[in-house]
Amino acid sequence: MTTAATAESDADANADADDTVTDRPTTLRGRLVALAPLDVDDAELLHGWRSDPTAAHEIGIWPRPLSALRARIERDVDNSDRDDFLILLPDGTPVGHCAVFQQDFADGSAELELMLAPGHRRRGLAVDALRTLTDLAFGELPLHRLEANTHTTNAAALGTLASAGFTHEGVRRSACMHRGRRHDVAVLGLLRPEWEAQDRPRAWDV
Structure with a gap:
């Protein structure tokens, strides 16, 4: 199972019927999307997305019951080395x-993961969300390196990461x-100097 990946492939369905409009406060806004802290009540929404065949295949998700996912979110709320966002x-x-x-503040490193719901892929949302997330990580935390992992066959994820400035560093064979x-x-990795050199507005300037 890959631990951090973007899933934005050709196999898209219509927008999820369970998607709901909210007025929840956001942490940071990009050009196309905003990030809001994940809440325990979001467990059912995430469970549905993780059951999508495309996400399950590209990310390698192990099936878990809704109760286990809810318990994990509750546990992660107080986890000082992990922050989740809708x-x-x-x-x-x-x-x-x-x-x-x-998140390892001694080494200045962290990993990223990203998953889009069916019906919202191939619209540039993943790239904007990833850029917003990197702005948040480098702009608010003492990090020097961000890392993401995905199957070498996940061309859509690799393209998204490249568009967000990540460099292909190597392959963990048969991992x-x-x-x-x-x-x-x-x-794939993105270093702070590489992020600083990106010629684009930061999320807080949009």
Whole structure:
């Protein structure tokens, strides 16, 4: 199972019927999306997204019951090395989930993960959400390096990460087991100087 990946593939369905419009406060807004802290009540929404066949395949999600996911979110609320966010459209519609985790302030490193809901992929939302998340991580935390991992065959995720400025650093060969076969995992990284050199407005300037 890959620990951090973006899933934005060709196999898209219509927008989820369970998507709801909210007026919840946001942490940071990008050009197309905003990030809001994940709440325990979002467990059912995430559970539905994680059950999507495309996400389950590209990210390698192990099926868990809703109760286990809710318990994990409750546990992570007080976890000082992990922060989870809902990805929202401007009207408040939730369209995905992202996180900064494995935060190590001694080494200045952390990992990222991102998943979009079916029906909201291939619209540029993942790139904007990832850029917003990197702005949040580098702008508010004493981090020097962000890392993301995904299957080497997940072309959509690799393209999203490249568009957000991540560099392909290497491959962890045969690093995960999924659907009866071993998969290679690509390792991508973004360093603070590379983020600072990006010629684009930061999320707080949008």
